[in-house]
Amino acid sequence: MIKIGLIEDDQLVLEELKDAFQRSASLDCKMSCRTAEAFLKYFRGGLDVILLDVGLPGISGIEALPKILTMAPDVQVVMLTSFADHESVFQALRNGASGYLLKDSSLSVIEQILQDTHRGIPALSPAIALKIIRYFNQKPQGPSCKMLTKKEGHVLQLLVDGLSYKLIAGEMNVSINGIRYHIKNIYRKLHINSRSELFQLYRDGKISLFAE
Template sequence: MIKIAIVEDNDALRSSLEGLFNRSEGMRCVVALPHLLNVVSELARARPDVILMDIGLPNISGIEGVYTVKTHYPEVQVLMFTVFEDDEHIFDAIRAGASGYLLKKTPPEDIVLALRDLFHGGAPMTASIARRVLQSFRTAPSTVASDHRLTARENEILYSLVDGLSYKKIADKYCVSISTIRTHICNIYHKLHVNSKAEAVAKALGRGGKR
């Protein structure tokens, strides 16, 4: 069972999403919040696996919320759900620790699929957002590889993380075991001086590492 938290200030949309997840097989919404004011205590009570979070929230922005969540609950994965599709919001969210980025025009069935993918190690993004990320990334990978002494295979796996592939899909792509991919990713994290997939992607994009 995938336990989902929603942070969305639009009451109708929040209620609709809650119903969608509770109707979806293998999913349950454990908390639905209109803001981030009590997010640490609410998450301590609900213990979600993944969070669907708006950016344009009252009082505390969703980007600041991602940073707060990842500081207190680093194992919880955050999927941004927003109308913003500019580079500043996209990369600020990734740098803060978000593992995926969906636009609010995403069809309901694709939201469900994205959350499943996130839970299983993927980094789901709306296609137009993924293109922007990839376009930015392709200008810097050789610099990242040389500056941080990544091997050719490590650089290929870093590309795959930016492409949003799950560990299983990366393992299938290179015909190796998931444990081998995990070892490569641990080495990548060590060389890039990061602790998460989102930070590795941000470093690869030349957007900085940790806050």
């Protein structure tokens, strides 16, 4: 039996998945929590695969992922989400996720992906795999970020990854006012006025991140 951990804040989804795992001949749900904080507090190992909701209250699934892998480097983590944009998919994969699932996937698909993940096969639900293929097939267009400084490029990357000003300041070891200054310059150079406009440009492929 594959020992499963489940972190999902929606009680109905949580109970539905637990019931499905109880009926499964190959999956055994050993631990379930509604927040990442609770899981990190009580987790003592012994799991094979963890199904982790992306949009958790408090610490998000993407933020919790590296913490979980630090505690249990050999565990496989599959992300679970209601919808997926390529930024969150890529960030989760960069953080060590072994798979990515949409919540509207059938229970048979979820079970198959958990089994594949346990066997060491990276697994994506078909809808997410198609989204990634379309992303890489699209032609780059619009302004690049080459007009930004190295620090501004770093701030932009962290903004796109969804970090708050406070977390960005901590990551870069600068003050929040310093981050605000860099963000003001980014907005000015890209001719935008808000983070939502920045995300829209990035989703539309009109800006490209770069590393120096």
